[in-house]
Amino acid sequence: MDNAEFDRLLKICRIHLDKSEYQSIKKDVDEILEYFKILDEVDTSKVVEAFHPIKIPEKTSDDTIQEFNNTEGILKNSKTYRFYVVGPDL
Amino acid sequence: MNSYEEFSKKDKPTDYFIKLSEELSKLNEELNAFNVISESSKINKFPISVKDNLCIKDMETTASSKILKSYIPPFDATVVSKIRGKNNFSFLGKTNMDEFGFGSFGVNSEKCPKNPFNTSYVSGGSSSGSAIATSILKYHISIAESTGGSISTPSAFCGVVGFTPTYGSVSRYGLIDYSNSLDKIGIMARNSNDIRFMYDIIKGKDSYDTTCVDVKCNNENNKTIILIDELIKGINPEIEKSFLELVDNFSKMGYKIKHKSLPFIEKAIASYYIIAMAEASTNLAKYTGFKYGFKNENISEKYNEFFTTSRSNFGKEAKRRLVLGTFVRSASVKDMYYSKALKTRTLLINELSKVLNEGFILSPVMPIKTPKFDEINKFSPLEVYKTDILTIPPNLCGFPHIAFPYKYLNGMPLGAQLITKHWNDYAIIDIVFEWENNFKYNFKYNLGSL
Numbered sequence: 001m002d003n004a005e006f007d008r009l010l011k012i013c014r015i016h017l018d019k020s021e022y023q024s025i026k027k028d029v030d031e032i033l034e035y036f037k038i039l040d041e042v043d044t045s046k047v048v049e050a051f052h053p054i055k056i057p058e059k060t061s062d063d064t065i066q067e068f069n070n071t072e073g074i075l076k077n078s079k080t081y082r083f084y085v086v087g088p089d090l
Numbered sequence: 091m092n093s094y095e096e097f098s099k100k101d102k103p104t105d106y107f108i109k110l111s112e113e114l115s116k117l118n119e120e121l122n123a124f125n126v127i128s129e130s131s132k133i134n135k136f137p138i139s140v141k142d143n144l145c146i147k148d149m150e151t152t153a154s155s156k157i158l159k160s161y162i163p164p165f166d167a168t169v170v171s172k173i174r175g176k177n178n179f180s181f182l183g184k185t186n187m188d189e190f191g192f193g194s195f196g197v198n199s200e201k202c203p204k205n206p207f208n209t210s211y212v213s214g215g216s217s218s219g220s221a222i223a224t225s226i227l228k229y230h231i232s233i234a235e236s237t238g239g240s241i242s243t244p245s246a247f248c249g250v251v252g253f254t255p256t257y258g259s260v261s262r263y264g265l266i267d268y269s270n271s272l273d274k275i276g277i278m279a280r281n282s283n284d285i286r287f288m289y290d291i292i293k294g295k296d297s298y299d300t301t302c303v304d305v306k307c308n309n310e311n312n313k314t315i316i317l318i319d320e321l322i323k324g325i326n327p328e329i330e331k332s333f334l335e336l337v338d339n340f341s342k343m344g345y346k347i348k349h350k351s352l353p354f355i356e357k358a359i360a361s362y363y364i365i366a367m368a369e370a371s372t373n374l375a376k377y378t379g380f381k382y383g384f385k386n387e388n389i390s391e392k393y394n395e396f397f398t399t400s401r402s403n404f405g406k407e408a409k410r411r412l413v414l415g416t417f418v419r420s421a422s423v424k425d426m427y428y429s430k431a432l433k434t435r436t437l438l439i440n441e442l443s444k445v446l447n448e449g450f451i452l453s454p455v456m457p458i459k460t461p462k463f464d465e466i467n468k469f470s471p472l473e474v475y476k477t478d479i480l481t482i483p484p485n486l487c488g489f490p491h492i493a494f495p496y497k498y499l500n501g502m503p504l505g506a507q508l509i510t511k512h513w514n515d516y517a518i519i520d521i522v523f524e525w526e527n528n529f530k531y532n533f534k535y536n537l538g539s540l
Contacts, residue, residue: 015404039434042354047437054257073147087389089393
């Protein structure tokens with residue numbers, strides 16, 4: 001992977017690496033991607049993806065409103081102003 | 091009799107729980123098994139610990155990550171609710187782990203957990219703290235979680251029994267996700283009776299988790315053990331010798347031993363890590379420095395800088411997996427990596443299911459002896475990933491498996507692993523029970539003995 005592609009990924013992930021981390025993680029990523037090529041040998045032309053290891057009934061939860069009595073508990077984990085979560089500038 | 095029944099029947103001195111809490115806190119300073127230990131006043135029934143990626147209402151839950159520091163869940167995970175519903179248990183605390191479950195040896199945690207048999211050795215990961223807690227406490231069951239071997243490996247290194255059930259049999263509501271199609275909540279204990287006892291409590295359908303299905307677990311045992319040649323080749327010679335002694339013992343217990351060759355199994359590592367990293371990279375996107383745990387106080391920073399500063403709290407392994415996970419699911423290469431890995435999993439499930447219809451797969455848990463801390467530094471990340479070859483296949487394919495001690499070599503426990511087909515969970519628990527009639531487990535500590 002070239003440096004430009006690596007930098008693009010860091011930006012998407014919102015990750016900053018210092019110089020030594022950059023070099024060591026870049027080297028690891030190259031080595032690991034090279035290893036992943038082992039799957040090129042597998043013929044999957046007539047195979048479907050296993051999104052789960054077992055068959056999951058494709059039934060979603062009922063769309064019903066339930067009362068939740070601990071809104072304060074959720075807000076306790078954030079910096080708040082009145083009843084709003086405070087975040088960064090857009 | 092399970093530990094709970096034994097514990098309940100015995101009289102306890104009035105200061106029993108206070109003493110237990112004091113002794114545990116003191117030993118924890120040395121071993122780093124727990125991230126949080128409950129106040130002694132709250133420990134008054136059979137003690138249970140919970141891996142730090144499962145939510146307990148009003149108890150700090152961090153998945154051993156700095157980015158979740160101070161996160162207090164306002165709700166219980168379903169497994170916690172189910173245990174709480176029985177009203178006979180105390181939650182002793184939250185156990186240490188590799189950050190978000192990213193690790194095989196337990197070393198990706200700020201406070202490095204140490205092996206209770208010898209503190210120069212690693213405890214295994216990622217459910218390191220749960221294995222240590224079970225190894226040091228006489229009456230104890232720990233709720234752990236496995237993605238690619240996070241129950242089997244620490245169980246083997248710390249000499250306890252570790253059970254990973256069929257994918258989908260235990261609700262994952264309230265679990266801090268690592269990889270949604272791989273995560274499984276399981277159990278660590280000092281014997282198979284305790285595993286069965288707790289599995290009966292935590293399994294079953296949950297309306298909060300649509301991937302949790304209600305299928306009756308079986309107990310089919312055709313008394314056949316299968317050794318996969320590709321899983322045995324290349325393991326440490328001392329482990330191989332000890333493991334073959336175990337195979338002999340199973341033969342004496344009346345099991346027929348069969349050998350099979352399954353070269354395709356070597357593809358499991360790549361398939362697993364691609365899926366795990368891709369799913370992890372989406373799950374970690376929500377940690378941005380203002381909703382959970384760590385708070386970035388500098389809200390005047392611009393949007394992108396704010397998130398980048400906040401996310402510097404991830405450890406090195408988390409950053410590595412974020413980059414790789416984001417890459418393998420990129421639109422331009424998705425078919426080459428992520429989709430290919432999912433299809434390879436389909437093939438592996440089919441191949442392994444055929445083998446498991448003929449019997450139980452038995453193997454060591456790890457191809458290497460328990461490493462010392464100074465040996466781990468010599469491994470590259472890829473070399474670490476490759477050591478998971480024995481635990482990844484059942485985890486990738488969702489097959490139930492159980493790790494159990496079978497020998498003590500130079501004072502350290504060795505663990506073996508039994509794998510069975512989907513929903514045959516009770517069969518492997520019963521086989522370990524059968525093994526326990528022939529082999530006595532050793533523990534260095536027995537805190538809380540009566």
